[in-house]
Amino acid sequence: MSNSFLLNKKDMLKDTHGPVITFFSVISDKKRFINIINVLSNGTGYGYEYAVCTFPEDLDEYDIANGDTFDGVEFSVHFGDTVVISYKEFYYYLEKACENYLKKYNNEDADTINAILKKVRKKYNIS
Numbered sequence: 001m002s003n004s005f006l007l008n009k010k011d012m013l014k015d016t017h018g019p020v021i022t023f024f025s026v027i028s029d030k031k032r033f034i035n036i037i038n039v040l041s042n043g044t045g046y047g048y049e050y051a052v053c054t055f056p057e058d059l060d061e062y063d064i065a066n067g068d069t070f071d072g073v074e075f076s077v078h079f080g081d082t083v084v085i086s087y088k089e090f091y092y093y094l095e096k097a098c099e100n101y102l103k104k105y106n107n108e109d110a111d112t113i114n115a116i117l118k119k120v121r122k123k124y125n126i127s
Contacts, residue, residue, distance in 0.1 A: 006097040019075035019083050023051040024097045041119045050078040087124035
């Protein structure tokens with residue numbers, strides 16, 4: 001079952017945030033969604049199909065030495081679009097995708113998802 005509707009253009013905070021929408025749109029099934037958002041909640045990036053989410057902690061010494069650092073969360077797609085968003089913006093998109101997921105699956109996994117969202121809020125000091 002496709003989750004392509006979890007985020008769409010109307011959810012975008014800025015026109016440049018297309019890679020964020022793409023990332024959440026390629027997550028193809030229910031089980032994978034929970035696993036991926038759990039990985040993201042730890043501040044660890046994830047790549048799936050042609051979309052990638054990267055956190056500063058994912059960068060290796062080579063990236064850092066070459067000045068490829070950033071503050072926030074980077075989303076990119078393999079056809080070239082890349083955007084770095086703030087942790088607050090990241091949380092907005094994550095929460096929106098989770099809300100839509102819960103609507104689609106009649107609040108299944110609500111406790112797990114709410115715990116993951118709480119973890120992200122705490123990790124990045126988001127109120």
